[in-house]
Amino acid sequence: MTIETTIENEMEAIWVVADQINGAINPVTFQLLGQARKLADDPARKVACIIFGDEIGGLTTSLVGAGADIVYKAESSDLKLYQQNIYKDTIVALAKEKQPDMIFLGSTSVGRELAPLVAAALNTGLSAHCIDLCLDEEGILEQKIPAYGGLMTIICPSKRPQMATCAQGVFATPEMDEKRQGITIDVPICNSEFQKIQTLEIVQESLEGLSIETASSVVAGGAGAGDTKGWDLIKEFSDTLGAALGCTRPAVDEGWAELDTMIGQSGKMVSPELYIGVGLSGEQQHMVGIMEAKLMIAINNDEKSPVFEQVDYGVVGDCKEFLPVLINKIKES
Ligand SMILES: Cc1cc2nc3c(=O)[nH]c(=O)nc-3n(C[C@H](O)[C@H](O)[C@H](O)COP(=O)(O)OP(=O)(O)OC[C@H]3O[C@@H](n4cnc5c(N)ncnc54)[C@H](O)[C@@H]3O)c2cc1C
CATH class of the missing domain: 3.40.50.1220 (TPP-binding domain)
Structure with missing residues (x-):
């Protein structure tokens, strides 16, 4: 089945910005897609994922399998590494055109930097490090964070998109549905000649000892x-x-x-x-x-x-x- 991609049915979509480094997608991307899929079922709407990188064509299937209906693929040899300005400007331009209802990012090194830049440029709110995302009776996103000895709910009632970041492990990784159908749309990157900040190299720090995420x-x-x-x-x-x-x-x-x-x-x-x-x-x-x-x-x-x-x-x-x-x-x- 092919999904039609009129502007109309992309409206009100829930977007996830994929976190991809060296061809590996961070698990938080799949977890956010799984949660976006749940939120998108009632009321029915589309889930879209934006992925940036160089030679990333092979990665889009897994994003659809995890819940995306539409994958916006911003592919360029300029994106071998994360580039703050290009990512931000491209997301902002696309969001202004498509008017998504929500945008979720992982609380990763990239997501933590990118989310506030995008939110500020779109003049909307952002809740960082949410530990749950759900909908109220009117379909407004409830962004839950721990505060004042309890759970606090943040809402963004008037501005759009509603934006949130969540850490890896907040939501379970959804089962990959290899039969899911989705479409991939190539989007041009916004690449001004003068990049104020450029990523030259990504250095993976090696931590001493066992990993807290996998240790028993x-x-x-x-x-x-x-x-x-x-x-x-x-x-x-x-x-x-x-x-x-x-x-x-x-x-x-x-x-x-x-x-x-x-x-x-x-x-x-x-x-x-x-x-x-x-x-x-x-x-x-x-x-x-x-x-x-x-x-x-x-x-x-x-x-x-x-x-x-x-x-x-x-x-x-x-x-x-x-x-x-x-x-x-x-x-x-
Ligand atoms: C938005 C936000 C996000 C945050 N995110 C995180 C987060 O992800 N992770 C995190 O950890 N914190 C986070 N914090 C900070 C968090 O609120 C607390 O300040 C922090 O967790 C307290 O750390 P602590 O328990 O080590 O210190 P304290 O609260 O100062 O507690 C120290 C404890 O040690 C005990 N103690 C002192 N001496 C001894 C001793 N000799 N032997 C035995 N016990 C002793 C004391 O009785 C006390 O109970 C966040 C805060 C905010 C506002």
Whole structure:
């Protein structure tokens, strides 16, 4: 079946901007397409995906299989790498023409930079790091973020498109439907001669140790580490246990841990069998990142810490005293 592509039936569409680097599409793109597909079913409307890159013709089938009806393909030898201005100007020009109702991007390095640029250029709102996207009774997008100790709903009632970013793992990856039919439309890139900012090279940082996204045990360290020595102790505990080491925001701010290992709303979503939070208070922005963890334990020196209400087992104690004992016990066993 071929889908007709009149301007009329592209109106009111839900768009996803694909995140593609070196020919690999980030899983968050498929996850957002799956969620867009659910939102697009009632009321019925189209899901479109915009993909940028060089020699990306082979990637469009998977975008359709994950839920896209239309793939806008912006292909150019100038797009071997992500180029901020070209991506932004092309999305803005296309959005002004097609008038989508919503645009979703992944909270990736590219999405975090691109989304606010596009939103500002389209004079619309943007909710970053949403942990759910649904529709209210009138079909307005409800953009859920953790705030004030609960879930807050942000809406963008008058401006269009409604824009949101979500991290990888917020939505499940949809099953690939290889029989789905969609169409690909080539779109010209907006490439002004003078690019204010150019990407010259993308360097993949290699992180030490296990990945928090795939490890079956994760230790997360927080501000309670106190200093570098305290952080090294949490790292030693994590290594002894054979767990991956994650962290809260203050550990990144203090320079103890890399941003890539931060768990939570603006970090990574993890789903280990075992999660141990050390010296962290259980703030919601962190805890949304471990909603899928099976067994949760917290070590905190404040017996009234809210983290204890959210975990299966709690240890009240100073981690600097407790961890060395625990490390020795694990080594002896
Ligand atoms: C929009 C937004 C997005 C955010 N996104 C994230 C995110 O993705 N991830 C994230 O982590 N944060 C995020 N934050 C920050 C978040 O709100 C919290 O500030 C942060 O999670 C708190 O980190 P913490 O628990 O380590 O520190 P704190 O809240 O300061 O807690 C430290 C805990 O350590 C305990 N402690 C102190 N000393 C010891 C000791 N010796 N032994 C044992 N326990 C001790 C204390 O009792 C305390 O409970 C975000 C905030 C905002 C506004």
